[in-house]
Amino acid sequence: MTRGPAWEALTDPTRRAIVRRLATGERTAGELAELFQIARPGVSRHLRVLREHGVVTVRADGQRRIYRLRLEAISGIERWCGEVVSLARTSLGERGTGAPAREASGKGRQMMDGLLGVLRNGTAGSAVATFDRVYHVGVDDLWAAITDPERLGGWFARLDGDLHERGHFTIHRHNGDVGNCHVLECSAPRRFSFEWPTPTETLVTVTVMPDRSDTRIELRHENLTPTQAPDLAAGWDAYLHTLDDYLSDRPLRDWHSSFDSVRAGYRAQLPL
Incomplete structure (x- = not known):
């Protein structure tokens, strides 16, 4: 070899x-x-x-x-x-x-510690959360699920506004938080990135790519403060599980339960 x-x-x-x-x-x-x-x-x-x-x-x-x-x-x-x-x-x-x-499930690959993502230190005292997951759907279907406001409402949150490049949209999360976001890139069906104040200005980049007969999604949330990073990472972890259910036409699992089950794990990845 x-x-x-x-x-x-x-x-x-x-x-x-x-x-x-x-x-x-x-x-x-x-x-x-x-x-x-x-x-x-x-x-x-x-x-x-x-x-x-x-x-x-x-x-x-x-x-x-x-x-x-x-x-x-x-x-x-x-x-x-x-x-x-x-x-x-x-x-x-x-x-x-x-x-x-362990075999990767058809719906995604899970870390050995049960977490879907990784938290690490970024630049200038910030933190970065990254996720890499595979779904049993085509590229166009997954792209629509992450960029079509109606479909996003089925697994993520209600969105109002323009999700095209240089557009602005508002995220109405289930916990009452509202985020006013600015689209930086929307290159169908490959990459979607936007600025999201949480309340500090953060950057979310989602990349979609074929993975044999499946589709891989890479999600990167950067410029996070160390105090907010574990909770945001746990939130994305829960949402990516919900996306799995949504694409599989299964009942959506409880977001709060998913969040609570991984929150401590992400805090351990990035201790204060």
Whole structure:
């Protein structure tokens, strides 16, 4: 089993995050720097390493340099990981030396601690909550569920206003909170981002992408204060479970119960 040159380039977490973003489409170095809040020279250094290892390609578009992921460059890693996982499942499952690896449910992947997301420290004393979940629906169906006000009302909250780029909308949450939001990007059916004062100005970015016959959603809520971050992360955790029920035409589970069951876990991830 060989890892190939791409493996070395992906040992850095920032480069892995850049690759994940490029998996959703081409980006310039400036766009990536804005997404990750990293200085432009730092992003350029990471992109140079990825390019030298054959993970990305670059093309000129006027004065811009557009970076694109080379899927074939990382396919060897996928095969290597698949072989290791297969061996581990067979060995650990059959010999009783450990619990068989848990399969990801068709509706999403859940962390070992029962949490759907991860909280970590961001820049300038802020915190970031990230979620990665897979649903058994098509891309268009999931996109509609997160951008159509009527469908959002079925699992999230009542929304009034314009959800198109540069539009403004209001979130009427079930607990009485009202959020006046500003849409920064609405690139169907791929990315939706908006500013949400909670009450500080925060940024929510939702990326939708195919995952074989399913659809993956990546949600990132950043610029959170450390005191509010655990509760907001627990709220998203509960909402993503509710979205699972909604897309599966099941009765919606109780949001408050879901929230309460994971709140302490997120507080432990980001102790004050």
